[in-house]
Amino acid sequence: MALTRSALRLFSGRFAQACQVRGYADASSMSLTFAAPSQVLYNNISVKQIDVPSFSGSFGILPAHVPTLAVLKPGVVTVFENDGSTKKFFVSSGTVTINEDSTVQLLAEEAVPVDTLDISAAKELLAQSQSQLASASTDVAKAEAEISIEVSEALVKACE
Numbered sequence: 183m184a185l186t187r188s189a190l191r192l193f194s195g196r197f198a199q200a201c202q203v204r205g206y207a208d209a210s211s212m213s214l215t216f217a218a219p220s221q222v223l224y225n226n227i228s229v230k231q232i233d234v235p236s237f238s239g240s241f242g243i244l245p246a247h248v249p250t251l252a253v254l255k256p257g258v259v260t261v262f263e264n265d266g267s268t269k270k271f272f273v274s275s276g277t278v279t280i281n282e283d284s285t286v287q288l289l290a291e292e293a294v295p296v297d298t299l300d301i302s303a304a305k306e307l308l309a310q311s312q313s314q315l316a317s318a319s320t321d322v323a324k325a326e327a328e329i330s331i332e333v334s335e336a337l338v339k340a341c342e
Contacts, residue, residue: 212245213285214261216271218293223271224261231262232286234278235336243280250280256336258296259288270296272340274333301341308334 214232216224232243235257254276261269276290311334315327 210245216288218290223293229261229263233260243286245284247280249282252278254278256333258340272296272299296340299341304337304341308338
């Protein structure tokens with residue numbers, strides 16, 4: 183019994199110490215770096231919030247967010263800037279890394295402002311992708327067509 187109490191005191195002290203060191207709730211700002219292969223959209227810029235689409239579900243990122251690594255799925259990334267404005271970007275895929283120090287790195291395979299998308303072109307791409315799937319004869323061709331359909335559907339949804 184004495185051993186159990188000693189172990190509990192040791193654990194309690196370390197747990198309290200770990201909670202004091204963590205300090206995530208103290209962060210009041212968040213720094214965003216958002217890039218694609220052809221451009222840097224944000225380079226260590228302070229923002230209020232970022233909403234991202236991921237394969238584990240869409241989620242919002244605020245200052246002091248728990249450290250996370252997620253894979254982006256096709257969809258819209260929304261950045262809430264400190265001046266109250268919002269900017270929306272369509273991403274085809276990528277990753278988001280949230281660090282302990284409230285810095286966020288968002289790396290996208292493709293990223294374009296939503297307001298530059300053309301809904302008729304997106305619908306045409308979706309129709310082409312669906313016909314490619316219908317005529318695909320190999321597993322590789324089917325997989326490529328399915329990926330194209332997923333991205334095209336997300337493009338159409340982003341335009342609406």
